[in-house]
Amino acid sequence: MYKRVLQVLVLVVAGSLVYGCSKNTKEDASSTEQGLSPEELAAQTQGTAESQGLEGGAVNEGMGTDLTGTVGSDRIIYFDYDSSEVREEFRPIVAAAVSHLGANPAAVVSLEGHTDERGSREYNLALGERRAQAVQRQMVLLGASATQIRTMSYGEERPRDPGHDEAAYGQNRRVEVAY
Amino acid sequence: MQPNRTVMSLLLCGLALLLGTPQPLRAQEEISIDITQGADNPLPIAVVPFRSAGALPEDVAAVISADLRRSGRFDTMTTDRMPSQPASLQEIDFPAWKSLGMENVVVGTVTPSANGYNVEFTLVDVFKGQKLYAFRGATSVANLRYTAHQIADIIYEQLTGEKGAFATRIAYVTVRGSGAGRKVYTLQVSDSDGYNPHTLLESPAEIFSPAWSPDGRQIAYASLEARTSAVYVQDIATGQRRAVAKGQGINSAPDFSPDGTKLALRRSVDGNPEIYVLYLDSGLFQRLTNDPAIDTEPTWSPDGQRIAFTSDRAGGPQIYEVSLFNPTAKRITFNLGPYNARPRYSADGKYLAMVNGGSGGYRIGVLNLRDGGFRIVSDSSQAESPSFAPNGTMLLYSTTGSGGTELAAVSVDGRVRQRIDLPGGAQVREPAWGPFRR
Structure with missing residues (x-):
């Protein structure tokens, strides 16, 4: 069973110092990754010194290919500008997710919050987070167990519509209810 | 002389x-x-x-x-x-x-x-x-x-009569490709004119908010590679890094204290985004805010005593400030429109740059903290991430042009503007101007 493909990156420390960087490369020898599981190391770090090696790591197939964009429109809740209020018309989507969890005690619903591209990136990351949490609260109020719900935010990073107009922004201010 | x-x-x-x-x-x-x-x-x-x-x-x-x-x-x-x-x-x-x-x-x-x-x-x-x-x-x-x-x-x-800042470096994030799972994010460090770029990190997951250590040896940033956002500190020369804030909720928006011993950052360990100070030696966190609103984008005052941040506790996002010794948040932006976010102090503490949004779009604004004067310095309607040059004369920011996001720079008085086109066709964002080199 290969649901997860692990690809070990073998890293080679380059040879000789070309530009006399020994002072720099010796530093921080002790500050290696600590306590991170292999799944978390899809990113590859590098230094600017010539004679340094990359750290080993693994790539897992889910990385960067989350369910964003894969849920049907019947599982997307849209929001007003700078708002995290779940509008009445989307309550059926929330209720359906709650029913799903009730019928499947081992199931998990993932709530991914998103924003449009306007404004500050970090503020949008928080706004997407708050939208996902607002949906989570609705679900809990309807009887879902919080332990079956995961929330995350991608801020403005993963738009549904790449456009730069109000129609696109409306598509992008959303929570995707993935299950 | x-x-x-x-x-x-x-x-x-x-x-x-x-x-x-x-x-x-x-x-x-x-x-x-x-x-x-x-x-x-x-x-x-x-x-x-x-x-x-x-x-x-x-x-x-x-x-x-x-x-x-x-x-x-x-x-x-x-x-x-x-x-x-x-x-x-x-x-x-x-x-x-x-x-x-x-x-x-x-x-x-x-x-x-x-x-x-x-x-x-x-x-x-x-x-x-x-x-x-x-x-x-x-x-x-x-x-x-x-x-x-x-x-x-x-x-x-x-x-x-002003110190130059040409022999400095900048950091920024690039994005190539489009669509979930097909994007490649990199964290770059280059000379202040964009030459000599070096890739510090390459990842299929989002990279956010690079910030320089005051000695210019390390970069802190947030990455979504562990499925939720964690904050890393990476040594520029060796590439070695460590996760300093990870786990529960979102950890993001790091900013080094002027003495380099602490990071201000935002975490949502208890569900709500709050401002924390991380003491890098001990790994201990000090929580500075406690409000049901969004609190994020912290940045240190040059004296290391205060932290400005973005909060929507009054409705829309505005800039507030807390002291390390007094957690009562004081609002800084008044009558500057409905949207003020991502503050950064100039090194002399005289100016606060921010993203200023309103009916005209999102521009870079500079607030004179001494006389209260406010000036819009960017001409773009989608400007983000202002970052002061260490000599305080220029600001680097990202803007949306015909080809996507790119870098631009402007003098603090708004008089001198320039657009910086880096080669390779990548989207360039979140510039951070490094310190003077020692």
Whole structure:
């Protein structure tokens, strides 16, 4: 069973110092990754010194290919500008997710919050987070167990519509209810 | 100024500087910097090509000239307009330069040495007919371009009275590709003019909010690679990094304290985003805010006593400030429109830059904290991530152009603007201007 493909990156420390960087490369020898599981190391770090090696790591197939964009429109809740209020018309989507969890005690619903591209990136990351949490609260109020719900935010990073107009922004201010 | 003494001390200091920072040289694609708006009365200056016996890997005078020009403060003369190409004070034909209205001339030589080059230059006041400054130093082949930036800094300081920030570095995030799972994010560090880019991190997951340590050796950033956002601190030279804030909720928006011992950041360990201070030695967190609103984008005041941040506790996002010793948040932005976010202090504490949003879009605004004056300095409607140069004269930010997000720079008074096109067609975002190099 290969649901997860692990690809070990073998890293080679380059040879000789070309530009006399020994002072720099010796530093921080002790500050290696600590306590991170292999799944978390899809990113590859590098230094600017010539004679340094990359750290080993693994790539897992889910990385960067989350369910964003894969849920049907019947599982997307849209929001007003700078708002995290779940509008009445989307309550059926929330209720359906709650029913799903009730019928499947081992199931998990993932709530991914998103924003449009306007404004500050970090503020949008928080706004997407708050939208996902607002949906989570609705679900809990309807009887879902919080332990079956995961929330995350991608801020403005993963738009549904790449456009730069109000129609696109409306598509992008959303929570995707993935299950 | 006492020229002789200054030259001597600079010679020593220059040697240390020039030898201190290795930077590999590599072939570069063209980086274009368009000055879209210049200062009112730029100072005329001619940087004459430095004389050299053989071909050099860098055109030192061209690098200096480009630095001075993009500051917007100088009107640099092109080589074809120069009456001659002297390499020393003695060779300058003063009447010829005077007749062209040229006030300042820079002449110099680059001589091969055992370990690289000896570089010598003189800054000359044409009208007074005397040297303002002379400098001699040794550099390696790899550092020749960096040396040119250092010379530009010296000239800039001599003629404007302000410290130059050309021999500094910047960090930024690039994105290539489109669609979930097909994007590639990188964290880059380059010279302040975009040359010598180095990839510090390459990842299929989002990278956010790079921030420099005050000694210029480390970059903190947030990454979604562990499926939720964690904050990392990475050594620039070695590439070694460690996760300093991860786990429950989102950890993001790091900013180093001025003394480098702490990070301000935002975490949502209890569900709601709050501002924390992380003591890097002990790994202990101190929570500074406790409010059901969004609190994010913390940044240190230059004295290390206060932290400004974005909060929507009054409805829309506005800038607030807390002290490390008094958690009562004080609002800073009043009557500046419905959207003010992502604050950054200038090094002298006089200005606070931010993203200012309203009916006209999102622009970079600069608030004078002493007199309350507020100025919009960017012309873009989608400007983000302002970052001050360490000398406080310029701001770097990202903006949305025809090809996507790109970098732009503007003087703090809004008078000098430029667009920086990096090669490769990537989206460029979240620039962070590094500290002065030591």
